[in-house]
Amino acid sequence: MALRFEVLGRFNRARAAQLTLPHFVSQTPLFMPVGTQGTIKGLTTNQLEEIGCQIILGNTYHLELRPGSDLIDELGGLHKFMNWPRALLTDSGGFQMVSLLHLADITEKGVTFQSPVDGKPMLLTPEQSIEIQNRIGADIIMALDDVVKTTITGPRIEEAMYRTLRWIDRCIAAHKRPNEQNLFGIVQGGLDPVLRDICVRGLVDRNLPGYAIGGLAGGEDKDSFWRVVAQCTAALPEDKPRYVMGVGYPLDIVVCSALGADMYDCVYPTRTARFGTALVPEGILKLKQNAMANDVRPIDPTCMCMVCKNYSRAYIHSLVTKDAMGSQLLSYHNLFYMMKLSRDLHASIVEGRFPEFVREFLQNMFPKGDVPEWVCNAMEVAGIDITACCSPFPAPKIGLEALVSPMVQQRFSQKNNHSLLSSINQKLK
Amino acid sequence: MLSILNNLANRALAKTGEREAEAMKFGIKAWRNGGRERVGSLDLVNNNAAIETPALVLTTRKGLPTYISPDLLPSVASPDSCLLQASPLHFLDSASPKTISNIGGLHQLVSLHGYSFTAAPRDSILCLPEYESTNKMGASFETTCGRRLIKPAEYMELVSALNPNLWATLADEVPAWVSEKRNKTSVDRTVRWLDECIALDKVGSRNVLGAIVGGSSIEQRVRCAEEVTRRNVSGYWLGGFGLGETIDERPALLCAVTDILPTERPRQISGLDLPEEVLQGVASGIDLFNSTYIYHLTLGGYALTFPLNRNERRISDEGNDIKINLKATIYRKDTSPIIDDCRCYTCQNHTRAYINHLINVHEMLAQILLEIHNTHHYLGFFRAIREAIKEGEFDLFHENFVQSRHDHMTAVAANS
Numbered sequence: 001m002a003l004r005f006e007v008l009g010r011f012n013r014a015r016a017a018q019l020t021l022p023h024f025v026s027q028t029p030l031f032m033p034v035g036t037q038g039t040i041k042g043l044t045t046n047q048l049e050e051i052g053c054q055i056i057l058g059n060t061y062h063l064e065l066r067p068g069s070d071l072i073d074e075l076g077g078l079h080k081f082m083n084w085p086r087a088l089l090t091d092s093g094g095f096q097m098v099s100l101l102h103l104a105d106i107t108e109k110g111v112t113f114q115s116p117v118d119g120k121p122m123l124l125t126p127e128q129s130i131e132i133q134n135r136i137g138a139d140i141i142m143a144l145d146d147v148v149k150t151t152i153t154g155p156r157i158e159e160a161m162y163r164t165l166r167w168i169d170r171c172i173a174a175h176k177r178p179n180e181q182n183l184f185g186i187v188q189g190g191l192d193p194v195l196r197d198i199c200v201r202g203l204v205d206r207n208l209p210g211y212a213i214g215g216l217a218g219g220e221d222k223d224s225f226w227r228v229v230a231q232c233t234a235a236l237p238e239d240k241p242r243y244v245m246g247v248g249y250p251l252d253i254v255v256c257s258a259l260g261a262d263m264y265d266c267v268y269p270t271r272t273a274r275f276g277t278a279l280v281p282e283g284i285l286k287l288k289q290n291a292m293a294n295d296v297r298p299i300d301p302t303c304m305c306m307v308c309k310n311y312s313r314a315y316i317h318s319l320v321t322k323d324a325m326g327s328q329l330l331s332y333h334n335l336f337y338m339m340k341l342s343r344d345l346h347a348s349i350v351e352g353r354f355p356e357f358v359r360e361f362l363q364n365m366f367p368k369g370d371v372p373e374w375v376c377n378a379m380e381v382a383g384i385d386i387t388a389c390c391s392p393f394p395a396p397k398i399g400l401e402a403l404v405s406p407m408v409q410q411r412f413s414q415k416n417n418h419s420l421l422s423s424i425n426q427k428l429k
Numbered sequence: 430m431l432s433i434l435n436n437l438a439n440r441a442l443a444k445t446g447e448r449e450a451e452a453m454k455f456g457i458k459a460w461r462n463g464g465r466e467r468v469g470s471l472d473l474v475n476n477n478a479a480i481e482t483p484a485l486v487l488t489t490r491k492g493l494p495t496y497i498s499p500d501l502l503p504s505v506a507s508p509d510s511c512l513l514q515a516s517p518l519h520f521l522d523s524a525s526p527k528t529i530s531n532i533g534g535l536h537q538l539v540s541l542h543g544y545s546f547t548a549a550p551r552d553s554i555l556c557l558p559e560y561e562s563t564n565k566m567g568a569s570f571e572t573t574c575g576r577r578l579i580k581p582a583e584y585m586e587l588v589s590a591l592n593p594n595l596w597a598t599l600a601d602e603v604p605a606w607v608s609e610k611r612n613k614t615s616v617d618r619t620v621r622w623l624d625e626c627i628a629l630d631k632v633g634s635r636n637v638l639g640a641i642v643g644g645s646s647i648e649q650r651v652r653c654a655e656e657v658t659r660r661n662v663s664g665y666w667l668g669g670f671g672l673g674e675t676i677d678e679r680p681a682l683l684c685a686v687t688d689i690l691p692t693e694r695p696r697q698i699s700g701l702d703l704p705e706e707v708l709q710g711v712a713s714g715i716d717l718f719n720s721t722y723i724y725h726l727t728l729g730g731y732a733l734t735f736p737l738n739r740n741e742r743r744i745s746d747e748g749n750d751i752k753i754n755l756k757a758t759i760y761r762k763d764t765s766p767i768i769d770d771c772r773c774y775t776c777q778n779h780t781r782a783y784i785n786h787l788i789n790v791h792e793m794l795a796q797i798l799l800e801i802h803n804t805h806h807y808l809g810f811f812r813a814i815r816e817a818i819k820e821g822e823f824d825l826f827h828e829n830f831v832q833s834r835h836d837h838m839t840a841v842a843a844n845s
């Protein structure tokens with residue numbers, strides 16, 4: 001094990017921790033930007049440090065394709081190759097193959113796929129994935145898992161979960177640098193709580209340095225999403241980092257952190273920047289819109305980033321989707337926003353004001369009180385009272401008890417909604 | 430919201446007031462008897478160091494370098510990198526002139542305080558003169574928002590909103606192959622638009638560069654230059670170059686113009702890009718160059734590597750070429766920086782192998798790093814030119830440069 005995970009503060013399930021990795025001491029909850037090919041699109045490593053990025057992701061599949069892990073190894077590893085002094089994480093390559101290549105096929109041996117270079121059939125085994133990741137040299141490496149779409153149901157889910165468990169032993173056996181790199185196992189099992197439970201137990205038995213919750217953020221409904229996260233975080237060990245893969249919407253990060261997750265990654269903040277969208281406390285701001293053309297305000301008046309301190313929406317509007325500088329400046333702002341969110345989550349937990357932070361976050365994002373139902377449900381499980389952020393529900397036409405859960409009723413009765421609830425009850429009588 | 434607006438408005442007022450008090454200052458610091466090349470000092474902004482000329486005016490898109498974000502700009506040789514070129518036509522389809530003016534002009538819009546801007550309609554990349562559609566009403570350009578006819582009034586509305594440190598008047602630029610008649614018309618129009626622009630200038634034409642055209646006719650060049658020198662302008666902008674004239678006929682055209690111009694006012698040129706062309710311009714007494722060379726190098730994956738010390742004839746694997754193409758497979762495992770002793774951000778932080786990889790996988794960081802290095806290096810070239818002039822050795826510098834290029838070309842030809 002090449003990491004130390006010290007919990008510095010808690011609020012119910014949520015925790016703030018210091019994660020000491022070979023190259024960097026990072027603070028969780030933490031968003032990790034994706035630098036697929038050894039660079040975050042449009043930003044220099046100096047800028048990434050300035051923004052406060054702590055761990056960057058590299059995609060094994062892309063890096064193996066170009067420039068190749070042999071070359072990266074020969075030149076001293078990915079840290080040196082891209083001149084990034086802080087921590088790195090690489091994925092196993094499996095997900096990229098399944099999602100990017102049409103002809104990927106998974107067997108007990110590994111993932112078979114058609115080479116994008118010459119079209120020949122290729123095989124990525126758990127052993128090879130780890131070997132490649134050992135050569136790339138990231139602080140955290142991921143086990144090869146059997147990835148299935150979350151929207152799929154049936155026996156394939158079960159097969160994939162058991163295969164993922166069989167493969168973890170092959171990954172552990174193949175891992176040659178356990179004192180420099182941390183191998184994380186990935187919990188699979190689709191949306192099935194029983195399968196998820198078997199997988200968590202299996203992985204925890206292996207005593208890995210950290211655990212990821214995989215197979216999410218793939219189009220499943222939000223209610224299923226948070227329930228899987230909640231189930232896994234509850235069952236995973238307290239003293240190990242928990243990483244929810246592919247999650248990058250600010251709202252999802254806040255909810256998952258409240259449920260006890262620590263790490264997140266997603267291309268969303270940088271990809272959406274390239275399409276001209278900025279992340280702001282209110283949600284998103286589409287800079288492309290005509291209304292921005294003569295708006296002299298900064299993207300986010302409360303943001304302290306280089307872009308918001310210097311530029312008007314009007315100027316960014318003239319750049320986005322036309323000039324490289326547009327996506328450079330918006331990526332800078334969006335990553336700054338994500339790192340600020342990470343720091344705020346960490347600090348509010350440590351300082352014992354996490355519920356206040358969550359409420360303020362939700363009030364900014366849902367000023368009309370229309371907080372989605374799934375968020376309300378997740379927050380109840382997280383033990384965070386967000387009644388103040390939620391507008392009263394419209395009066396139900398039939399059977400209040402059938403439509404409003406006891407917990408919601410309880411929430412209604414907590415704040416100023418006494419009268420409303422009693423009036424509904426009156427009508428129903 | 431209101432306070433932000435007020436704030437911006439106040440800043441705008443302060444800026445205009447400042448500009449009112451300041452006049453552009455230009456002085457000659459060194460020049461050689463009998464030669465045209467000169468070292469000058471251009472003082473454009475009160476709170477900024479004077480810029481030594483001959484100088485490179487950095488190409489921008491909407492006021493910022495193509496890939497170098499404003500926080501990285503100071504890492505490129507300073508104060509040399511403080512002079513930027515902007516085309517008012519880049520702002521045709523962006524914020525309205527009123528909004529730009531409310532924000533406080535170009536310096537505020539792009540947030541480059543302490544930097545200086547010179548403005549001219551043509552940028553040689555996105556905005557190109559389209560002489561066939563130009564008529565007596567205005568000049569036509571191919572722009573990012575299609576072909577546009579720009580009348581002096583429209584141009585001046587943009588100039589006045591942007592409030593650059595120096596601006597060139599609207600010109601009818603024609604390529605070298607047009608008829609004598611069309612060329613003559615272009616001079617007539619350019620002179621007329623000069624008067625119109627000056628008349629429309631709200632701040633009393635303090636920072637005007639009078640546009641001089643005339644194609645590849647010495648007679649028309651001289652006629653235009655004489656007309657323009659009769660006007661009250663702060664300096665001169667030489668247009669119509671890099672539009673099909675041969676490199677051999679250029680020195681005579683340049684000198685015919687500069688010999689007429691008063692020595693104590695700066696001269697800017699557009700359309701001379703390559704180092705050899707810049708040297709031709711310097712030899713004719715040009716002070717400011719806005720060049721698209723760096724832009725094209727960067728897009729092509731090239732990094733400038735030629736020696737800047739004029740006594741050094743770098744002997745390396747790459748021979749004596751002016752640049753290397755980092756796309757090439759030989760750099761795949763090359764862990765050295767582009768240039769060992771280069772002080773730029775790119776060379777201080779990254780290897781040729783990494784840039785080679787970034788180019789191969791089409792990552793934007795390749796262009797960012799290359800633009801930084803190339804800008805830094807080309808600014809160094811201009812510094813070397815100024816030093817050579819100060820030491821009275823410009824001719825030698827010029828000859829050596831051309832000779833080493835020639836030697837290299839011969840060597841390449843012999844080896845192939």
Ligand SMILES: [Zn+2]
Nearest residue numbers: 303305308333
């Ligand atoms: Zn910002």
Ligand SMILES: [Zn+2]
Nearest residue numbers: 771773776802
């Ligand atoms: Zn350099």
